[in-house]
Amino acid sequence: xxxxxxxxxxxxxxxxxxxxxxxxxxxxxxxxxxxxxxxxxxxxxxxxxxxxxxxxxxxxxxxxxxxxxxxxxxxxxxxxxxxxxxxxxxxxxxxxxxxxxxxxxxx
Amino acid sequence: xxxxxxxxxxxxxxxxxxxxxxxxxxxxxxxxxxxxxxxxxxxxxxxxxxxxxxxxxxxxxxxxxxxxxxxxxxxxxxxxxxxxxxxxxxxxxxxxxxxxxxxxxxxxxxxxxxxxxx
Numbered sequence: 001x002x003x004x005x006x007x008x009x010x011x012x013x014x015x016x017x018x019x020x021x022x023x024x025x026x027x028x029x030x031x032x033x034x035x036x037x038x039x040x041x042x043x044x045x046x047x048x049x050x051x052x053x054x055x056x057x058x059x060x061x062x063x064x065x066x067x068x069x070x071x072x073x074x075x076x077x078x079x080x081x082x083x084x085x086x087x088x089x090x091x092x093x094x095x096x097x098x099x100x101x102x103x104x105x106x107x
Numbered sequence: 108x109x110x111x112x113x114x115x116x117x118x119x120x121x122x123x124x125x126x127x128x129x130x131x132x133x134x135x136x137x138x139x140x141x142x143x144x145x146x147x148x149x150x151x152x153x154x155x156x157x158x159x160x161x162x163x164x165x166x167x168x169x170x171x172x173x174x175x176x177x178x179x180x181x182x183x184x185x186x187x188x189x190x191x192x193x194x195x196x197x198x199x200x201x202x203x204x205x206x207x208x209x210x211x212x213x214x215x216x217x218x219x220x221x222x223x224x225x
Contacts, residue, residue, distance in 0.1 A: 034211035036152075043111075043201050043215030044152070055213070087152055091210020095167050100151035 002026050002090050006099030012107040017078045021102045023071045023088035032092040035064055035073045038085045038101075047086075048073065078104075109133035109214045111202050116219030123192050123223075129185040129202030129216055137180045140205035142212060143187045145198035145221075155200070156187065160207055170196075192223045 003026035013019050023033065031051040036044035046055045048064035051071055061076040075082055083106050088099040115127040127143070143155040156166045156176040164176050175188040185202050199220050203212035 032210055036212075041217070043203070043217055044212070045215070046211055046213050049209070049211040089152070089211065094157075094165055096154040096210065098152040098154070 004099040021073045025069045029090045029092035034089045111216035113216045113219040116221045124190045127187040141185045142203045147198040
């Protein structure tokens with residue numbers, strides 16, 4: 001199985017900050033990576049697919065980059081609604097696997 | 108509008124069985140790939156199973172032989188039959204839609220909690 005390692009596990013930041021979350025795959029997954037946002041008591045919401053493609057309706061302050069084994073999710077200017085948990089997912093091969101998540105907290 | 112609503116979770120003893128349902132609206136479950144993904148308390152998301160539009164099914168090794176995914180097209184509902192439940196199956200179970208020939212999940216339900224405990 002492909003292991004997805006996400007860092008950091010927790011991130012404290014303020015409104016207006018630029019933040020970056022990293023996801024590393026245990027082997028190359030080309031660009032077959034998605035990012036999700038999850039809030040307490042809700043199912044995840046897709047933000048980015050194919051490593052850098054923005055899902056329709058997602059604000060442009062979210063961006064993704066990377067290929068192969070190293071990927072990043074960047075939020076250019078944090079808004080109050082962005083404080084949540086973010087997870088990456090590889091879909092290069094079954095079983096699809098996820099990172100353990102990054103909890104973005106208000107500083 | 109696409110909606111997924113899971114039901115059927117609850118408290119069950121080890122070795123017991125439970126069937127989860129996911130009622131879909133806004134699209135036909137037999138036209139997309141439909142998945143179950145779970146999240147144990149304090150842990151990350153774990154993919155469990157998928158049923159493709161052609162009816163083929165796949166499972167995570169951790170549930171293979173114990174869980175069965177299926178769908179009822181007339182009810183537009185996805186199911187997960189869970190047998191021989193273990194404490195490590197305790198989790199919130201989500202159903203998630205996957206576009207055909209893609210790999211990401213574009214819609215998720217709100218989840219249903221399964222607790223396996225004596």
